[in-house]
Amino acid sequence: MVCDRLHPDNKKAMTDPDLLQDLKNIWHPCTPLKDPAITPLLLVDRASGIYLFDNKGNRYMDVISSWWVNLLGHNHPRLNRALSRQMEKMAHVMFAGITHEPAIRLAERLIQGTPDNLTRVFFSDNGSTAVEIALKMSLQYWKLSGHAKKNRFAYLKDGYHGETLGALSVCGSQLFRDKFDDVLMSNVEVQGPDCLRCPFGLKRESCQAECFDAMQNTLDTHSESLAGVIVEPLVQGAAGMKMYPPVYLKKLEDACKAKNVHVIYDEIAVGFYRTGSMFVCQGHELHPTFLCLSKGITSGYLPLAVTLTENSVYEAFQGSFENFNWFVHSHSYSANPLACAVANETLALLEEPGFSESLQQKSGVMREVACQLEELPWCGEYRQIGMIGALELVRDREKLTPFPVEKRIGFEIFKEGLTRGLFLRPLGNIVYFMPPYAIEEDEIKTMIRSAGDSIRAVLEKE
Amino acid sequence: MVCDRLHPDNKKAMTDPDLLQDLKNIWHPCTPLKDPAITPLLLVDRASGIYLFDNKGNRYMDVISSWWVNLLGHNHPRLNRALSRQMEKMAHVMFAGITHEPAIRLAERLIQGTPDNLTRVFFSDNGSTAVEIALKMSLQYWKLSGHAKKNRFAYLKDGYHGETLGALSVCGSQLFRDKFDDVLMSNVEVQGPDCLRCPFGLKRESCQAECFDAMQNTLDTHSESLAGVIVEPLVQGAAGMKMYPPVYLKKLEDACKAKNVHVIYDEIAVGFYRTGSMFVCQGHELHPTFLCLSKGITSGYLPLAVTLTENSVYEAFQGSFENFNWFVHSHSYSANPLACAVANETLALLEEPGFSESLQQKSGVMREVACQLEELPWCGEYRQIGMIGALELVRDREKLTPFPVEKRIGFEIFKEGLTRGLFLRPLGNIVYFMPPYAIEEDEIKTMIRSAGDSIRAVLEKE
Numbered sequence: 001m002v003c004d005r006l007h008p009d010n011k012k013a014m015t016d017p018d019l020l021q022d023l024k025n026i027w028h029p030c031t032p033l034k035d036p037a038i039t040p041l042l043l044v045d046r047a048s049g050i051y052l053f054d055n056k057g058n059r060y061m062d063v064i065s066s067w068w069v070n071l072l073g074h075n076h077p078r079l080n081r082a083l084s085r086q087m088e089k090m091a092h093v094m095f096a097g098i099t100h101e102p103a104i105r106l107a108e109r110l111i112q113g114t115p116d117n118l119t120r121v122f123f124s125d126n127g128s129t130a131v132e133i134a135l136k137m138s139l140q141y142w143k144l145s146g147h148a149k150k151n152r153f154a155y156l157k158d159g160y161h162g163e164t165l166g167a168l169s170v171c172g173s174q175l176f177r178d179k180f181d182d183v184l185m186s187n188v189e190v191q192g193p194d195c196l197r198c199p200f201g202l203k204r205e206s207c208q209a210e211c212f213d214a215m216q217n218t219l220d221t222h223s224e225s226l227a228g229v230i231v232e233p234l235v236q237g238a239a240g241m242k243m244y245p246p247v248y249l250k251k252l253e254d255a256c257k258a259k260n261v262h263v264i265y266d267e268i269a270v271g272f273y274r275t276g277s278m279f280v281c282q283g284h285e286l287h288p289t290f291l292c293l294s295k296g297i298t299s300g301y302l303p304l305a306v307t308l309t310e311n312s313v314y315e316a317f318q319g320s321f322e323n324f325n326w327f328v329h330s331h332s333y334s335a336n337p338l339a340c341a342v343a344n345e346t347l348a349l350l351e352e353p354g355f356s357e358s359l360q361q362k363s364g365v366m367r368e369v370a371c372q373l374e375e376l377p378w379c380g381e382y383r384q385i386g387m388i389g390a391l392e393l394v395r396d397r398e399k400l401t402p403f404p405v406e407k408r409i410g411f412e413i414f415k416e417g418l419t420r421g422l423f424l425r426p427l428g429n430i431v432y433f434m435p436p437y438a439i440e441e442d443e444i445k446t447m448i449r450s451a452g453d454s455i456r457a458v459l460e461k462e
Numbered sequence: 463m464v465c466d467r468l469h470p471d472n473k474k475a476m477t478d479p480d481l482l483q484d485l486k487n488i489w490h491p492c493t494p495l496k497d498p499a500i501t502p503l504l505l506v507d508r509a510s511g512i513y514l515f516d517n518k519g520n521r522y523m524d525v526i527s528s529w530w531v532n533l534l535g536h537n538h539p540r541l542n543r544a545l546s547r548q549m550e551k552m553a554h555v556m557f558a559g560i561t562h563e564p565a566i567r568l569a570e571r572l573i574q575g576t577p578d579n580l581t582r583v584f585f586s587d588n589g590s591t592a593v594e595i596a597l598k599m600s601l602q603y604w605k606l607s608g609h610a611k612k613n614r615f616a617y618l619k620d621g622y623h624g625e626t627l628g629a630l631s632v633c634g635s636q637l638f639r640d641k642f643d644d645v646l647m648s649n650v651e652v653q654g655p656d657c658l659r660c661p662f663g664l665k666r667e668s669c670q671a672e673c674f675d676a677m678q679n680t681l682d683t684h685s686e687s688l689a690g691v692i693v694e695p696l697v698q699g700a701a702g703m704k705m706y707p708p709v710y711l712k713k714l715e716d717a718c719k720a721k722n723v724h725v726i727y728d729e730i731a732v733g734f735y736r737t738g739s740m741f742v743c744q745g746h747e748l749h750p751t752f753l754c755l756s757k758g759i760t761s762g763y764l765p766l767a768v769t770l771t772e773n774s775v776y777e778a779f780q781g782s783f784e785n786f787n788w789f790v791h792s793h794s795y796s797a798n799p800l801a802c803a804v805a806n807e808t809l810a811l812l813e814e815p816g817f818s819e820s821l822q823q824k825s826g827v828m829r830e831v832a833c834q835l836e837e838l839p840w841c842g843e844y845r846q847i848g849m850i851g852a853l854e855l856v857r858d859r860e861k862l863t864p865f866p867v868e869k870r871i872g873f874e875i876f877k878e879g880l881t882r883g884l885f886l887r888p889l890g891n892i893v894y895f896m897p898p899y900a901i902e903e904d905e906i907k908t909m910i911r912s913a914g915d916s917i918r919a920v921l922e923k924e
Contacts, residue, residue, distance in 0.1 A: 018566050019561070021566050021569075021570055022561045024581075025566070025570055025573055025581070026561065026566070026569050026584075026585075027582045027583065027584040027771075027789070028557060028558055029557055029558050029584070029585070029793065029796045030558050030789075030791065030792040031558050031788065032782070032783040033779050033780050033788055033789075034780060034782075034783075035783075036561075041559060041560055041561040042559060042560045042561070043560075043561055043562065043563075044552065044560050044561070044562050045551065045552075045562070045563065046552045047551075047553075047555055052555060064556075066554060066555050066556040066794075067556040067792075067794045068794065069554065069556075069794050069795070074555075075550075075551075075552065075553070079553075080549055080550075080553075083549060083553075084546065084549070087542055087545060087546070088542075089508040090506065090508050090509040090536060090537065091536065091537070091545075091762070091763040091764070092531065092532070092536075092762050093506045093509055093528050093536075094526075094528040094531075094887075095490060095491055096490055096529070097493070097503060097504060097885070097887060098503055098504045098514070098885075099480075099481070099488065099490070099498075099503040099504070099505055099506070100505065100506050100507070101480060101505075101507065101517075103484075103488065104480050104483050104484050104488070107483075107484075107487040108483055111487055119486075119487070120487065120488070121487055121488055121489065122489040122491070123488075124588075125587045125588040125765045126586075126587040126591065126793050126795060127793070127794065128793065129588065129590065129626060132625075132626040132627060135627070136625075136627070136641075139641065139645065140641045140642070143641055151644050163594075163598075163791045163793075164590065164591060164626040164627070164628055165594060165597070165598070165626070165628025165647070166626055166628060166645075167626070169627070175790055176790050178786070179598075179601065179602045179605055180598060180602070182613055183601065183613055183647040184647075185627070185645040185646075185647075295794050300553070300554050301553040301554055301800070302553070302554070302764065302765075302795065302798060303587045303764075303765045303793075303795035303798060309489075314489060314495070317495050318495050318496060320494070320496075321494040321496075321497075321868075321870060321873075322867060322868045324637060324640070326493065326494040326495055327495075328492055328637055328638050328641075329492065329625045330492040330529075330625065331588050331590065331625075331765075332528075332530065332588065332589065332756070332765075333531070333588060333764065334491045336764060336765060339765075405784060406783075406784045408783060411783075414559070423560075425556075425558070425559060
């Protein structure tokens with residue numbers, strides 16, 4: 001096995017029996033299979049606050065909140081206590097024929113925190129299933145309402161909504177779908193906002209979402225076959241933290257209402273204050289028909305997901321038992337009490353007085369400090385909403401020419417980051433920051449500065 | 463709201479503020495929407511061993527292990543300790559670029575406990591995703607191997623493999639799929655074993671799986687387009703605990719090998735000693751290409767799932783980063799350390815000396831005691847494998863005429879069971895027993911006797 005030149009611990013790490021056993025047995029998600037043999041995985045032993053600690057005691061800042069899930073920091077005393085308390089009563093019980101207090105509390109909190117039209121909560125385990133449930137509810141709703149032809153969805157180019165085959169069928173990224181295109185349901189891809197390279201030459205701060213025309217055309221042409229439109233509101237995460245203005249979402253809401261099409265918000269990555277408000281829909285007075293949440297809901301402790309919808313949808317399922325008009329869908333661990341208990345404590349922490357103000361302050365610091373990234377000669381754009389910051393690196397700043405994929409500059413920067421105590425995970429040429437909210441101002445400064453150093457170390461050699 | 467005549471606590475329960483809040487906010491899985499308004503849900507407050515306790519202190523035996531997930535009993539001291547210990551180190555960390563000891567231990571244990579050909583473990587969160595991953599790996603494998611036409615799966619009539627749209631496309635039950643048939647991938651349904659009503663007039667104890675002809679025909683006709691065949695080995699759970707002999711699986715293995723088609727085992731419900739051996743494949747020396755596990759893997763504590771496969775599959779994904787031949791699939795909470803820690807302790811408990819013998823003993827007691835169910839005038843068949851027992855109720859014992867669906871006799875028996883301290887959840891006309899292994903012999907006797915009483919209370923009125 002080849003040891004990589006950049007990671008100082010490589011040769012030593014590759015003799016670690018745990019890492020060798022991992023290499024022999026485990027197939028890691030979204031990982032080119034040869035990578036762990038060349039660049040050893042980080043063997044993380046414990047975590048605290050914004051830091052991960054490997055088995056040699058080295059510390060790494062969890063810059064991307066462990067795939068965007070951790071909100072309040074690792075090993076949080078109050079979350080640990082909530083988990084322990086629930087464990088002492090009951091880890092899990094099934095959720096058909098049975099209910100329990102942690103789920104009842106959580107559903108009430110979520111309904112209180114989301115727009116008024118969202119009145120029903122359906123529980124599941126992960127983001128993909130939350131999306132699958134929204135799609136299936138929408139399909140069945142139209143069937144029950146005498147519009148069986150409405151059996152397709154529109155989705156945005158570069159959009160990401162999970163990778164089970166239903167969720168994948170509304171993903172607009174070839175990276176995820178190209179091996180499976182022939183078995184996916186026939187949905188409609190729509191060119192969405194592309195603010196950095198706006199074809200109208202406008203700025204996201206001042207435009208009127210002129211790019212919405214493409215979606216309007218789709219709705220005009222296909223509304224008879226369209227069940228719904230699914231979007232990641234404000235930030236297309238896996239696309240590289242592509243950010244677009246709320247006016248697009250307002251237009252989408254109005255157009256879908258006019259055309260009798262559901263609006264599905266996937267706030268799995270952006271919910272729970274990531275963009276500055278508890279939810280995008282609630283912060284911007286928007287009213288999706290379905291809202292999918294997961295990731296941060298347990299502050300990165302446990303898998304849990306919910307799909308919220310409105311009474312107009314729910315009531316359509318009130319048929320009798322015999323005609324099976326009800327929604328036949330379940331997951332064994334729906335509304336897992338341990339996960340619900342941690343979610344309740346997460347929401348309690350987010351709702352504490354002063355929390356959102358302190359986050360706004362941190363977001364401001366991050367924006368300010370990130371100015372130094374804009375000085376880099378490879379900065380195509382630094383963009384930020386709330387606690388999500390993203391630097392798009394380009395080879396030519398004027399022409400915004402991307403670095404070629406085969407250079408893997410993101411992966412090289414990731415490895416440089418490790419040597420500087422950062423766990424980054426760039427999305428292609430986009431280095432992004434999505435730290436736990438527990439990050440302090442001086443840590444924000446360290447994060448941005450070290451990321452800049454890592455980028456320079458890689459790109460100055462190009 | 464109408465209060466139901468059978469449940470004594472109804473009127474009182476419907477004034478419970480928690481239950482009313484549940485009724486207002488929550489959409490329960492696989493539940494006709496009007497049911498919770500008519501028959502109050504059980505508000506479970508805590509659980510211990512094989513018992514659930516409601517908020518009034520009433521005790522219910524968890525006869526079906528909370529949807530088949532709980533193996534070792536609720537609130538198990540050793541599982542609680544394992545969870546606490548892991549929590550003190552780290553609840554979760556991402557699983558790309560990173561690994562951790564609980565996952566490494568678990569993968570090694572699973573590979574040790576399964577047939578030799580299974581050498582790689584891919585982690586996810588729930589049963590549906592474990593199946594989706596097997597389907598996607600199979601599809602991509604054939605594409606990478608120059609057999610792009612192999613893009614369909616064969617599945618058994620009445621088979622159940624989860625309800626995300628990919629998993630649903632290999633389910634053979636109209637109850638689950640009929641609202642979504644028009645968007646599912648085009649797979650092939652095959653008539654499988656139907657031992658109670660065997661068209662060949664044979665017995666499952668002595669036949670040679672003559673019914674395999676249907677599958678053989680499918681393989682003969684469609685092998686060029688078939689990527690794989692998926693089955694629930696030995697027991698089709700959601701179909702009503704339909705049981706069939708291992709000789710069917712042996713024939714399937716041989717035929718698929720001859721036709722170059724993958725075999726996918728969904729042992730989500732039957733794994734971890736449910737049928738008497740750790741896994742069906744290992745106990746019967748069978749070698750599926752993919753093995754999906756979930757449910758009992760954490761003894762009913764937390765959502766976790768794995769898909770195991772063999773090196774012949776894994777090696778096909780070893781392309782370079784640039785051509786994206788790797789498997790692009792992930793879930794945020796893949797290999798959640800808390801869940802992995804509980805899974806490791808679960809497996810340690812299952813592997814303790816004497817465990818499998820004690821289970822065999824309990825299974826024997828259950829089989830013996832269940833004789834009294836065979837005396838019931840509505841007994842079409844009592845069947846049992848390991849710790850899964852099922853009584854199929856029929857209106858006419860000679861002709862095996864089923865009770866009509868609209869009678870909902872299963873639901874009536876469920877309600878009678880509650881009054882006798884049993885949490886049953888019949889599958890249509892099939893009353894089944896799948897208790898946690900912690901059940902004691904006298905509790906087995908109580909369970910069977912009370913179930914018999916509940917059945918009589920309902921059917922004597924018919």
